[in-house]
Amino acid sequence: MHKPIHIKNLTLSFPHKLCFDNVTASILPGSRIALIGKNGSGKSTFLAMLAGLIIPTEGTITMPEGIRSGYVPQISEKKSTLSGGQQFNKALTQALALDPTLLLLDEPTNHLDTSNRRSLIRMLQSYTGTLIVASHDTSLVRATVSSLWHIDNGRILQFSGSYDNYERQRETQRTSLERNLSQLTAQKEETHSRLMEEQARAKKSRSYGQKQKNNSRWSTMVASSKARQAEKTAGSRSHAIAHEKQELIDTLTSLRPPEILIPRFSLRSSAHTDKMIVSVTNGCIGYKDPLIEDINFSLMRFERVGITGANGSGKSTFIKALLANDTIIRKGTWHSPHASDIGYLDQNYATLPYDTTVLNALKELIPTWSDVEARAHLNSFLFRKNEEVDAQIYTLSGGERARLSLAFIAARPPKLLILDEISNNLDRETIDHVIAILQQFTGAMIIVSHDEELIHALGLTKHYTITKGILALSA
Numbered sequence: 001m002h003k004p005i006h007i008k009n010l011t012l013s014f015p016h017k018l019c020f021d022n023v024t025a026s027i028l029p030g031s032r033i034a035l036i037g038k039n040g041s042g043k044s045t046f047l048a049m050l051a052g053l054i055i056p057t058e059g060t061i062t063m064p065e066g067i068r069s070g071y072v073p074q075i076s077e078k079k080s081t082l083s084g085g086q087q088f089n090k091a092l093t094q095a096l097a098l099d100p101t102l103l104l105l106d107e108p109t110n111h112l113d114t115s116n117r118r119s120l121i122r123m124l125q126s127y128t129g130t131l132i133v134a135s136h137d138t139s140l141v142r143a144t145v146s147s148l149w150h151i152d153n154g155r156i157l158q159f160s161g162s163y164d165n166y167e168r169q170r171e172t173q174r175t176s177l178e179r180n181l182s183q184l185t186a187q188k189e190e191t192h193s194r195l196m197e198e199q200a201r202a203k204k205s206r207s208y209g210q211k212q213k214n215n216s217r218w219s220t221m222v223a224s225s226k227a228r229q230a231e232k233t234a235g236s237r238s239h240a241i242a243h244e245k246q247e248l249i250d251t252l253t254s255l256r257p258p259e260i261l262i263p264r265f266s267l268r269s270s271a272h273t274d275k276m277i278v279s280v281t282n283g284c285i286g287y288k289d290p291l292i293e294d295i296n297f298s299l300m301r302f303e304r305v306g307i308t309g310a311n312g313s314g315k316s317t318f319i320k321a322l323l324a325n326d327t328i329i330r331k332g333t334w335h336s337p338h339a340s341d342i343g344y345l346d347q348n349y350a351t352l353p354y355d356t357t358v359l360n361a362l363k364e365l366i367p368t369w370s371d372v373e374a375r376a377h378l379n380s381f382l383f384r385k386n387e388e389v390d391a392q393i394y395t396l397s398g399g400e401r402a403r404l405s406l407a408f409i410a411a412r413p414p415k416l417l418i419l420d421e422i423s424n425n426l427d428r429e430t431i432d433h434v435i436a437i438l439q440q441f442t443g444a445m446i447i448v449s450h451d452e453e454l455i456h457a458l459g460l461t462k463h464y465t466i467t468k469g470i471l472a473l474s475a
Contacts, residue, residue, distance in 0.1 A: 001030065010022070011057045023156045029130055036148055068101050069102045069104060085116055088110075105131075108140070111311065142162065142163050280334050282333065283334060285321045292466060343409045343413070351405065361404075380407075402426055403430070417444070417445045419449070420448045423449060
């Protein structure tokens, strides 16, 4: 077992944001830590720092002599014939072959089906070294770690205990802060009311003094002095309350539930009148060899179809075939919309133009929109501040890219929307935003996902399963 890992004055910042600042901590041997936080908070970069692949903005990480690290970064399915789950299993096997005393895993369940996810959890439960995992998967976090490091608002908050206990503590803290905020608001109103009463009494005294000029000079001076003193006291108290109130509001920002997103879809989707959107008869797909055979698949307008299957079963290959990808050998009779009438959204958001700004990209998509119209549309997808709408797309977090991709789809709704594992890499807040947006979409939809909650929330009308090279309609 290794000696403690020492972190001193660690800072991670980028030109457009600060992730965390001046963090000092120690990681004891045998620790089991989950890094949690929103998309873009710095979890993946922190893991890469621990792996020695990225130099901190400031501060140091001191690794003890003799420590053996196994690091598995987030998996991307780009430029590989292996599925995301297969790539992860291969990378994990290579990391474990090092017999690591420190295991670093970045979103390890992103591409895993239910069976592989359970196998991973069992393996991690039996792992005796130091485990640090960045994950949005609450079932994994609940089952495999004993402490949480929450990256939030420029800090890393450390909590020893279970995920559920942490959530209960945050809820208790939020309730207490909201109660204190309510009390401060009442105190401010009371202070203001007292000031108004003092000013009214002073005015009355001055009015009375005008009528009693011979005896009024001393009493008017006293009344004015009292009024000034009351204003000074009330002003100081009001300033103190305002300062304390702002501190509470700042703390509450990270504890309150996320803002509800209410998307607006263009009416263009109502122009789609085709009843049959996709039809495949006696289809067969594969690369050199067939992967799925005897495909008979149909999708009507307004239908929502889910496709599930084990890692490597051919789900993404089937989607590529629907998109007429020229790397796929496709046989049989295939009818599907033109590429311009298909909206495709995958976990990498590959359709986004990364070399421009959020606002300019939307205006290029819908050239007839003015700045005001484009900003109004982006506003409903939570792009509101100037720095948000003017941000370069390549600087956006995964959650922001997901919202922007869906904003584009809402601006010009397609006949068919295909979603390929879009919840991978996303935090819970962003997944809730994605669900809220997709629930409003009125066109045909195909969903490939291991996320059972996402599939259930989107209200499937049909469900296909790929098993042993056969695409079958589930009962």
